[in-house]
Amino acid sequence: MKKIISLVLAAIMLICCTSVFAESPLSFTPADVLEWLAAGDQNAADVDEQAANASYNLGLALAYVTSLNANEDQLASLQDILNALVEVRDNEELSASQKQGVNCAYIVRLLTLLCKESDVEGVHAERLQGYIDSYNEADESIDSSEGQTVNALFTSVKLATLLVEECCTSQELIDQLQSGVSEMSAENEAAENASEQMVIGAKWLRKMLGAFAKLNNSNCISMIEQEWNLRESLIVENELNANQTLVQYLASSVYAMAIFTGFYTVE
Numbered sequence: 001m002k003k004i005i006s007l008v009l010a011a012i013m014l015i016c017c018t019s020v021f022a023e024s025p026l027s028f029t030p031a032d033v034l035e036w037l038a039a040g041d042q043n044a045a046d047v048d049e050q051a052a053n054a055s056y057n058l059g060l061a062l063a064y065v066t067s068l069n070a071n072e073d074q075l076a077s078l079q080d081i082l083n084a085l086v087e088v089r090d091n092e093e094l095s096a097s098q099k100q101g102v103n104c105a106y107i108v109r110l111l112t113l114l115c116k117e118s119d120v121e122g123v124h125a126e127r128l129q130g131y132i133d134s135y136n137e138a139d140e141s142i143d144s145s146e147g148q149t150v151n152a153l154f155t156s157v158k159l160a161t162l163l164v165e166e167c168c169t170s171q172e173l174i175d176q177l178q179s180g181v182s183e184m185s186a187e188n189e190a191a192e193n194a195s196e197q198m199v200i201g202a203k204w205l206r207k208m209l210g211a212f213a214k215l216n217n218s219n220c221i222s223m224i225e226q227e228w229n230l231r232e233s234l235i236v237e238n239e240l241n242a243n244q245t246l247v248q249y250l251a252s253s254v255y256a257m258a259i260f261t262g263f264y265t266v267e
Contacts, residue, residue, distance in 0.1 A: 024067045025075060026082075030258035033060045037254055047243045048096035052089075054250035055103035059085050061257035062110040068261075069117055077113060081106050101145035104152035108135060111159035118166055131158045146194040153201025157184065160208035167215035180207065195242040202249035209253050213260035223259045226266040227252060 040053035063078050070078060088094065088102045115128050135155040142148050161181060168174045184204045191197045210228060214221045231252045235245050258264040 024064055025070075026064055026067045026078075028060065028064070030061060030064055030261050030263040033057050033064065033254060034258055034264060036060070037251060041251075046096070047247060048100070050247045051243065051250065052096040052099040052103065054247050054254065055100050055107065056085055056089050058250055058254050058257075059103055059106050059110060061254045062107060062114065065257055065261065066110055066114045066117060070113075071117075074113055074117060078110075081109055081113075095145070097145040097149075101148035101152070104149045104156070105139075108132075108152050108155050108159065111156055111163070115159055115162055118163055124162055124166065128159075128162065131155060131162070144194075146198070150194055150197045150201060153198060153205060154188070157201060157204045157208055160205055160212060164208055164211045164215065167212065177211070180204070195246070199242050199245050199249065202246050202253070206249050206253045206256060210256050213256055217260055217262075220259050220262070223266045224256055227255050227259060230266070 034057075037054065037057040040057065041050055044050040044053055060082070063082055067075060067078055085103065085106055088099050088106075091099070094102070112128065112132060115124070119125065119128070132155075135151060138151045139148065142151060161177060164177055165174060168177065184200060187200045188197060191200060206228070210224045213224050231248055234240075235248055238244075240248065255264065259266070
């Protein structure tokens with residue numbers, strides 16, 4: 001079951017190689033990220049290493065999206081985060097679970113940058129700061145990499161939800177968004193352990209990033225939904241456990257960002 005990601009990606013994706021956005025100042029593209037995701041998955045020794053690889057590449061994917069409209073200061077912050085992600089990836093003293101936790105913490109930082117970039121006038125600045133303060137406060141009392149991952153993923157969902165809300169053009173869309181948040185909270189309350197919580201956080205992060213993609217690029221709506229349906233079918237048909245499902249949802253977010261930017265399409 002370990003190799004399931006690479007096999008599925010090869011089966012359902014087709015290179016498109018033409019971005020619909022302005023060129024990024026970064027030295028890589030979403031196509032590169034997908035190649036690194038697949039290569040890292042093939043080299044992973046177990047599902048924990050797969051999750052660390054997927055969270056690392058999700059960080060790269062979000063960095064690319066953030067770079068498209070970043071100013072000089074934001075680009076400098078992005079480069080610092082990218083350097084840190086590479087250091088974590090190459091640190092042999094860290095376990096795969098620890099790498100995953102740190103990678104997810106950097107995903108929080110990347111989404112924070114994207115929120116600030118999207119809200120130029122600072123309309124939601126106080127709310128954004130509240131999310132970050134709550135994240136930091138919780139993080140100080142966490143003594144496990146699993147807890148760090150859970151805290152980071154659920155904070156990332158809040159940040160992605162804020163991004164989506166900024167794009168909503170009607171109260172109906174906002175109501176749908178809030179309904180999703182309530183559903184996620186109910187699922188989290190029913191979770192029996194950290195592994196299940198990580199799956200819930202990763203699933204709703206993909207849902208919110210997918211919504212962000214669809215609202216900002218109408219050309220990708222059907223493909224974002226296709227990728228999600230294929231991913232969900234894969235999880236059910238293969239009866240994946242919580243850790244394997246976590247990897248799938250993280251990988252799905254990487255693909256959603258590649259579809260959003262026009263570099264890949266569902267075959």
